[in-house]
Amino acid sequence: MVWVPGLMCDRTVWAPIWPAFEPFFINRVADHRQADSLVRMAEQVLEAAPTRFALVGHSMGGRVALEVCRLAPERVSSLVLMCTGCLPLPPAQAGQAEVDKRMGLVALAHSQGVRAMALEWVKGMVKPDRLDDQALIETIVAMMARQSAQIFENQISALIGRRDSSPVLTGLRIPCQIVCARFDSWASVAQHEHMASLLPSNTPVEVVPDAGHMVSLENPGATIKLLLPFLLQALHQGPNDALHEPAPCTPP
Incomplete structure (x- = not known):
């Protein structure tokens, strides 16, 4: 299974939920620090992934996951989109x-450093009453601060240049799950309902309570309860190499 993190995020964003998935999946995290377009990020996922795999994308990673499905839909066995979107600028x-x-x-x-930027950015990334949670905020800020201002600029450029992925959603013929957070100020519940309406299957929107955009860090228990049953059910609906074929992506 390939996990695609969001803007300036890495494996840290999945750390609280990882133990629940390790008994069932070979988990790999996509690394798109060297790319400046969503298409190139998707190409890198495909270059490093097994022949067929389950795919989970959060935030910008959800948009990358949709580009993966646009480029090679036959290789994706199931898809989870979390706190993301499908529309262009x-x-x-x-x-x-x-x-x-x-x-x-x-x-x-660029002027004050990535940490200064992250301290500003995080204000809209978590449920407001978690802004005083120093451990949570430091986890997010430190994760972003490990990357450079140039990487941030490249990823912002990728997001600004994003394509309309609505046609990708309408063409999907694999198990899909749409997950959002009740207090996400960047990717609303309505935005996810729109994405779900484009899927050919009757896919409900799963809403994580008591969380903002950084859902797997803010409410890991609820995130696990939604993702794990879906991914295990999807695993048994058809062939899936994610359990059997190692991928040379960055290991957790």
Whole structure:
């Protein structure tokens, strides 16, 4: 199984839920630090992954996962999309506002360092009442601070240049799960309901309570209860090499 982390995230984002999956899956984390487009990130996933695999994408990683499905749908056995989206940059003023906000963070990362940027960015990334949770906030900030301002700029460029993945969703013929968080200020429940409506199967939106965008760090127990049964059921619905074929992605 390949896990695709989001913007400036690494294996840390999955750490609290990992033990629940280790008895059942060979788990690998995608590494897209050297890419500056979602398509290239998806290509790197495919280059490192086994022939057929389950795929979990969070935030930007969800958009990368959709690009993987666009490029090689026959290789993905099941798909989980978490706290993500499928639409391109909006037109006109709304799109420019998003670009300005993102590039403001890039400028902050270059001028004051990634840690300073992360301390600002994290304010909208967790449920508001968790902002005083020093251990949680430090975990997120330290994870981002391990990467460079240039990596951040590259990933922001990738997000700004994202394509419309709606046609990918309408064409999927594999088990899919859509997961969001009740207090996610970046990827709303309504946004996920729109994605679910595009799937050919009747796929409900699973909502994690008491969590914001960093759902697996904020509410790992609820995240496990949603993902693990779905992925195990999908595993037994058809052939899946994820258990049997090692992948040279970055190990957990």
